[in-house]
Amino acid sequence: MNNAVGVIGLGIMGGAISRNLVAAGATVWGYDIDTEICAAAQRNGVKIALSPKNVAENATHILTSLPSAKALDAVVGGGGGLIQTDGTGRFVIELSTLRIAEKQNAQTALQSAGYELLDAPISGTGKQAISKDISIYASGSEPAYRAVKPLFAMVARSSHYVGAFGNGSRMKFVANLLVAIHNVAAAEALTLGMKSGLDPAMMLEILGDGAGASRMFQVRGPVMVDQSYDDAAMKMDVWQKDLTVIGEFAEQSNTPTPLFETSVGLYKKALDAGFAKQDTAAVCRILEQMAGLER
Numbered sequence: 001m002n003n004a005v006g007v008i009g010l011g012i013m014g015g016a017i018s019r020n021l022v023a024a025g026a027t028v029w030g031y032d033i034d035t036e037i038c039a040a041a042q043r044n045g046v047k048i049a050l051s052p053k054n055v056a057e058n059a060t061h062i063l064t065s066l067p068s069a070k071a072l073d074a075v076v077g078g079g080g081g082l083i084q085t086d087g088t089g090r091f092v093i094e095l096s097t098l099r100i101a102e103k104q105n106a107q108t109a110l111q112s113a114g115y116e117l118l119d120a121p122i123s124g125t126g127k128q129a130i131s132k133d134i135s136i137y138a139s140g141s142e143p144a145y146r147a148v149k150p151l152f153a154m155v156a157r158s159s160h161y162v163g164a165f166g167n168g169s170r171m172k173f174v175a176n177l178l179v180a181i182h183n184v185a186a187a188e189a190l191t192l193g194m195k196s197g198l199d200p201a202m203m204l205e206i207l208g209d210g211a212g213a214s215r216m217f218q219v220r221g222p223v224m225v226d227q228s229y230d231d232a233a234m235k236m237d238v239w240q241k242d243l244t245v246i247g248e249f250a251e252q253s254n255t256p257t258p259l260f261e262t263s264v265g266l267y268k269k270a271l272d273a274g275f276a277k278q279d280t281a282a283v284c285r286i287l288e289q290m291a292g293l294e295r
Contacts, residue, residue, distance in 0.1 A: 007028060013126045017095075024154040028046045063151075072103075083112065087116075091117075093117075094120060095122050097242050100169045125219065136156050181263050182217065185214070186214065231279070237276040240271060
């Protein structure tokens, strides 16, 4: 692969990925609409581009990590968008959690300009991305996946080819349904234990070594125990977008998701309680309040 890589969207996830690419020896061209985020990325060795088009002029492999379909549309076809440059021989790897139809719209536009788009969402948080403890679910052209797989090895613990375009998002929706439920389950278990008089740190150590442990218990359990919600790996308000997309996906497939729906209600309570900018682990605070538990 070409040693120059583009990263569009340099927030929590994109910023961590760009730092790992720089550390792996890649020349990284980055772009974000937030000038402060760009300045931080530049301090970490990222070359800042003037526009998405400018990223494509300097890199053949372009990662996009974006908060919304509106942002993706702007990156693809807005002023200074990717389609304003010839995409022949260039790959765009879309890492965000968005509706499949929204990514298909981007695919159509990018193909018209010669680009190959992969739908490749990430399983893992921004904090996990820092240590490359993430997995990528790539879908689309298998030759394109093989072409960019060395790039995935620079930023992720693992990557998986899951078939036709859109399957990456389908896999991510299923994975995030588990994340939503397991995060609430971890909070519920810790709240029950604390209410009964068990030490939270002791529970974290012992339960994490038992049959009831989950990846979310390991990742977010320490946040719940320490109540360190302000240093968010996934902010509660951003998480609402993912929950909405998963709910729509389940409804479209006519699949009952009672545990997920119960979990969504608790995240909504946390949002209404003013925890919008805190980590999703703050759902534990809601359960503690419901239990009349004060720490």
